[in-house]
Amino acid sequence: MVAAQDSAPAGGGFSARLKTALVGDPTARFVYVNNFEVERVWGTGEPKLPGTGLSFSSATVNRIEEVGVLLADEHDAVVLKDAVDPGYAAYLAALGAAQGLHLTVDRNLPERSVTHDALESPRLLAALRELADGRTYLMPLGISADEERLAEAAGLPLAGPSAAVCKRVNGKIFSRELVDAFGLTAVPGSVCRTLEELEAALASHLGEAGSRVVVKESLGVSGRGMVVLDEPRRGEQLLRMLTRRAGANRRVSVVVERWIEKQADLNYQFIVGRSGGVRFETVKTALTENGVHRGHVFPPALRPDQVQELRAAAEVIGKELAAAGYFGLVGVDAILGADGTLYPCLEINARFNMATYQNRIAERLIRDGQYALATTFDLQPSRVHGFDEVRSALGGLLLDRADQPGRGPRGVLINNFATLNATLQAGGGPYGRLYAICVGDDEQDVRRTRERAETLLKEMVAKP
Structure with a gap:
């Protein structure tokens, strides 16, 4: 790799x-x-x-x-x-x-x-x-x-x-129709704009023993707007609920896709210029939990031919986005199936995403040959903490300078601090989150760094 x-x-x-x-x-x-x-x-x-x-x-x-x-x-x-x-x-x-x-x-x-x-x-x-x-x-x-x-x-x-x-271009329906129109490797699935189309799609994709499907709202966000079905009975229940709610309006706006067992989630980014040019930027392993983004690992373990397949998909997608009137940054979700099949476009996000905010800092601080893990620390602070407390808690583990003697920088870079105190400051309960990028020599190194940092931060918030 x-x-x-x-x-x-x-x-x-x-x-x-x-x-x-x-x-x-x-x-x-x-x-x-x-x-x-x-x-x-x-x-x-x-x-x-x-x-x-x-x-x-x-x-x-x-x-x-x-x-x-x-x-x-x-x-x-x-x-x-x-x-x-x-x-x-x-x-x-x-x-x-x-x-x-x-x-x-x-x-x-x-x-x-x-x-x-x-x-x-x-x-x-x-x-x-x-x-x-x-x-x-x-x-x-x-x-x-x-x-x-x-x-x-x-x-x-x-x-x-x-x-x-x-x-329009951020809808999952747009993504699915683009994939089908241009012959990109597609997860078996269907676009559904009416209850009748949804009923047919569920019958087609959920009929096999042991099969699972995902029903996705075209404009769902962050794991919401998505239902996983594992048997025809549940599909029938969903249809009945939607029918009761719809009344005379039989309209839906969803994509139905078969569940794919996977090796890895991927996210790649490219820029579509006003003139229609496409420039590939990055590809990273995306970490997800119940459909919710939890971070990235980069660089990902991909073969050159797999990277080239993503680049080729970016050219196709970028040109169609330009034809639709879009220009700007694009992030595309892809998956590498358990059988090695690369599905280069599950969803187009024609906007910034969390990976976007890593690009500038990664160029400045992370050297070739290093690894990075963009992650979150979910904590339970009972009071508001200042950043200097975080600095003190992490000590030498905090990445606080661009260069270290003889090698690139290593440690934990905090790339969002406000989220640690946001809930408490809003009058809510003891919940906070820190966003960070752990930088090291290999993937095992950055995961060990994350584990140590989490321990230190939990000790910090446990103190009165």
Whole structure:
């Protein structure tokens, strides 16, 4: 197996490549708005599966937006729900990991996304309007009608296409139809827009003994909007529930696919330029749990021919996205089946994802031949903690400098701190999360580093 991560930053690094592709200027200023779970806006008014409706994000999810500081170059800006902890800001600055201007909303409401907070922030909107110079663009994680409203209120052009285009190409139905139309290796499945089509798909794919299928809402998000069925009886129950809810409206918007036993989940990213050009960026092993993203390992253990298959799929997908009017970053979920079959496109995410926020820092800190594990630490703090406490708890395990004598940097890089305290600060219970990238010499090394770090962090939050 070989390392499949694209190495060296070409053309000035990830940030410059993104700007060149989207606005034709590698030194343009981007104002990053990191509106995680934008799918819940795209999914408004769309048919839902029972018990899987899109809900408003939790306080923790809404504070993931802090990870956007890792994308900003020195002339960029990031819209934040609250100020970065001073100790954490100093830590990132020492690594050269966060250089842009931080702009905070007037009032941080934990239950609201950063976009909604920004729309209700006269002071912030005035600051954004002052940035308008013909070379400054609003760069959301994903563009919905809310981000279009924000761009208009801020007097800044969007760096991406319209919300209507983004909603269409982010649907799982769009992905499935593209795969079928261009002959990419497809998981057996069907697109269903009516209850009759769903009934036929379940009968076709769920009829074999021991078979399982996944029913996915076209615009589901983060493991929600998805039902796994393992016998025809459960499929019949789902149909009855949907029929009762539908009444005269027989419309659904789902994809039905057979369950595939797998070796690995994969995620690869590429950029589609305004001119339609496609540039492959990275491929990583994706770590998932019950359909929810939990991190990445990179580089992945893939053969050169498997990487080339993903690159070829990216060209096909990118050209079709361009034809549909999309330009910007794209992340595609793929799987390597247990039998070695590579399915290069399960789902197209024509937006940023968590892997996006690792790109700039990985180019700067992780050397060729090193491994990285992007992960989360789920903790139970009983009080609010400052970053300096995290630094003290991790001690020498914290990755706090770009170079170490004789080798690349090793240790734990904290790439989102705000989520540790978000729930407590919102008046909730003892739940917090830290996002981190563990860097080491091989995959076993980074997993050992993660285990040690988790032990130290749990000891930290256990202290009164």
